[in-house]
Amino acid sequence: MAIERTLSIIKPDATARNVTGKIIAKLEGAGLRVVAQKRARWSEAEAQKFYEVHKERPFYNDLVAFMTSGPIVLQVLEGASAVAKNREVMGATNPADAAPGTIRAEFAENIERNSVHGSDSPDNAATEIALCFDASEIVG
């Protein structure tokens, strides 16, 4: 299995409830390594740019408002098949559909306040990582 990197975001609903450590423990428990991490508060422009791919979707404005409503934790995760592994440990986008034991089953409030984001393909991971981190911030 190829060693990959993926972008992970712990969202404002999770930082508000002080569960970032519990979420990181699940990521590490799944074999993913945090090779870069920072806590940030996105501006409206940063959230709009990150979620540009969804800009025609009906939930876009609410998503931008939510993602700027509080601090987030941005991470680069590394490991074997990291993109798929992270999506497996996150669980389905809608927590109502998320498998037991996944991050979203345990922590998410609803489809918007769903605690974590993870890149959905290796190509998008590379784009999202470059958008959120300088190369010098990825320290292993």
Ligand code: CMP
């Ligand atoms: P995320 O993986 O960050 O990618 C886009 C986000 O849009 C998604 O998680 C959800 O938090 C949010 N979202 C809100 N409503 C919907 C919806 N109806 N379908 C998909 N994503 C939604």
